[in-house]
Amino acid sequence: MNNPGINPARDREFAFDEADFAALRKLVKEITGIALSEQKRELVYGRLSGRLRTLGVSTFREYRDLLARDTVEQAHLTNAITTNLTSFFREKHHFDHLRDHVLRPLAGQADRRIRIWSAGCSTGEEPYSIATTIAEALPDFARRDIRILATDLDSDVLARAQAGIYAPDRVQGMASDRLSKFFRETTDRGKQAWSVAPALRSLISFKQLNLMHPLPMHGPLDVIFCRNVIIYFDKDTQRDLFSRVRALQRPGDLLCLGHSESLFRVSEDYTSLGRTMYRRN
DSSP: OOOOSOOHHHHOSSOOOHHHHHHHHHHHHHHHOBOOOGGGHHHHHHHHHHHHHHHTOOOHHHHHHHHHHOHHHHHHHHHHHSOOOOOTTSSHHHHHHIIIIIIGGGTTOTTOOEEEEEESOTTTHHHHHHHHHHHHHOTTGGGSOEEEEEEESOHHHHHHHHHTEEOHHHHTTSOHHHHHHHEEEEEETTEEEEEEOHHHHTTEEEEEOOTTSOOOOOSOOSEEEEOSSGGGBOHHHHHHHHHHHGGGOOTTOEEEEOTTOOOTTTOSSEEEEETTEEEEO
């Protein structure tokens, strides 16, 4: 028996047919590398219908025509489609491994250059968690040659990351001594907030980067966090990305992926350490 509930197609504000979805899927893949499945149809409609209202566009056909000639709107499309779920010290074992097996062994090598890349940094919780781990593992970090590159395709979340200001619920669960040491209580639009301490900010450079384009950085990179990014890519796109990423790391360097991601049938240049951590061969 059919469910007599709401019919999404019938109740939509804007007509959204197969041609619209197919064209937008193709454009999103070309721009971002993200492969949208058939199951993402309602997500695409929901996230882009707001753009149509903002622009005063009455149909998705008009919106597609606009996208074809307007690179600024292509950036808005990218920001609307990309997902930015993150938190401080998400997948804690990655930061424990960074502390115990990468940073602490370098404690006696004060002149050792350290470079870490947070690819898909979203609103900044990941690179600031990396910076906190560095500060805790290497008390003399401010006198060392340490840099974190934090990149994202979405310009909106990148701006929020660079601001480094978080509502109380974003830092909830963080140890009180860590919070008081590395954050400053402040206000944001009249509400209580927490701001990342300047010492941590100084370690990080935020840059917009499309992983489908040539990678502009130079290695070697001791650690790469590329978490919850490739889950949106098909296998060919993943293979292409890691064929370029491998050139940025030396044998023994660390790569961390998201909890549901894997290099199986993607790259033979890395050996699994378990729990979505890989060592460059």
